[in-house]
Amino acid sequence: MSTEAAEEKVVAKAQAGDQRAFGTLYSQYGRVIYSIIRHMIGNEETAADLAQETFIRAWRSLPRLQEPKAFGGWLRMIALNLTRDWVRADRPTEPLDGENDEEMARQWADDEAGPADRLRTSEQQRQVTEAVHRLNEDQRLVIVMHHLEGKPVAEIGRELGIPVGTVLSRLARGREALRIKLAPYVEE
Amino acid sequence: MDCAEILKILPDYTVGALEEHIAAHVRAHLAECESCRRELRALENTGALLGPMPAVDAPRDLWAAIQAQLEPRARRKPAWRVYWKPTVAVAAAAAILIAVLLAWPLMQAPVPLTPDLPVLATAEGTSYAEAQIAGAWDQPLADEASLALAMAVIEPENSGEMIQ
Numbered sequence: 001m002s003t004e005a006a007e008e009k010v011v012a013k014a015q016a017g018d019q020r021a022f023g024t025l026y027s028q029y030g031r032v033i034y035s036i037i038r039h040m041i042g043n044e045e046t047a048a049d050l051a052q053e054t055f056i057r058a059w060r061s062l063p064r065l066q067e068p069k070a071f072g073g074w075l076r077m078i079a080l081n082l083t084r085d086w087v088r089a090d091r092p093t094e095p096l097d098g099e100n101d102e103e104m105a106r107q108w109a110d111d112e113a114g115p116a117d118r119l120r121t122s123e124q125q126r127q128v129t130e131a132v133h134r135l136n137e138d139q140r141l142v143i144v145m146h147h148l149e150g151k152p153v154a155e156i157g158r159e160l161g162i163p164v165g166t167v168l169s170r171l172a173r174g175r176e177a178l179r180i181k182l183a184p185y186v187e188e
Numbered sequence: 189m190d191c192a193e194i195l196k197i198l199p200d201y202t203v204g205a206l207e208e209h210i211a212a213h214v215r216a217h218l219a220e221c222e223s224c225r226r227e228l229r230a231l232e233n234t235g236a237l238l239g240p241m242p243a244v245d246a247p248r249d250l251w252a253a254i255q256a257q258l259e260p261r262a263r264r265k266p267a268w269r270v271y272w273k274p275t276v277a278v279a280a281a282a283a284i285l286i287a288v289l290l291a292w293p294l295m296q297a298p299v300p301l302t303p304d305l306p307v308l309a310t311a312e313g314t315s316y317a318e319a320q321i322a323g324a325w326d327q328p329l330a331d332e333a334s335l336a337l338a339m340a341v342i343e344p345e346n347s348g349e350m351i352q
């Protein structure tokens with residue numbers, strides 16, 4: 001049996017209420033979901049909370065998932081949307097003022113890159129994440145799977161059940177949109 | 189092709205989505221045109237900015253925390269269990285007894301066997317999920333085992349070419 005067919009059966013069992021089958025899906029996807037969120041947020045504790053919320057929401061919505069074979073893409077979209085909402089929620093931007101600045105400066109004193117570089121890098125990372133969040137869902141998903149996870153396009157096509165040509169054209173349109181949004185960082 | 193036409197398909201060129209004869213036109217133009225080359229570099233820089241991300245293990249207790257919050261969902265039971273209540277049981281037993289007595293003479297004659305239907309040939313109105321569950325009914329561990337095996341085989345060959 002192919003991986004996809006095996007996974008479809010596990011998804012179907014989880015849809016019917018089998019928590020052990022859902023545990024199998026967690027062991028397959030927990031690491032990648034946590035990694036994506038953590039990469040976009042840069043905070044372990046929040047990443048764990050959001051990863052937890054991702055799987056709890058997935059469990060609740062599973063019976064409504066029409067295509068069991070779309071589970072992986074569907075789960076990633078739950079995680080990406082939760083992450084986007086968290087990033088956009090009105091909250092104080094943490095380390096950019098007051099004592100925190102000094103604290104960070106002290107931590108950075110021994111690093112090769114100086115505080116200014118690190119600040120620029122974290123601001124750049126924030127801008128990249130925000131730009132990715134502004135892509136439409138189709139583009140966002142393939143950009144995350146290809147560039148962040150490092151998956152080859154053929155594998156993405158198999159996992160999402162779409163032709164490689166479609167993966168490539170979504171990557172191209174996504175790249176085009178990101179290039180415009182990230183102009184200050186990518187133009188020479 | 190002029191610059192405007194090239195710029196329109198340059199993102200597709202960057203990710204390798206163009207057919208070879210069109211890609212050849214783009215290459216020829218790029219060799220001559222500095223401003224389109226600059227745009228190509230911007231698109232390539234965009235790709236470089238995106239990743240890859242480091243893959244990190246989730247906290248060890250994450251699954252336990254998730255599992256503690258999963259509300260039980262009514263699992264679909266086989267029809268006989270739903271209806272198997274004491275009162276129904278007595279009536280059912282009586283009905284079976286009568287049926288056996290009536291059918292006894294018929295059962296002496298040979299009965300043609302019904303061939304097993306393939307699992308995926310689902311009847312109208314049967315959901316795909318139900319068909320999948322029915323398929324795995326007698327082998328509850330078959331799916332997990334084959335999934336784990338398939339993963340083990342597939343994991344190491346993740347190193348496809350990357351688009352930069």
Ligand SMILES: [Zn+2]
Pocket residue numbers: 190191194217221222223224
């Ligand atoms: Zn040009």
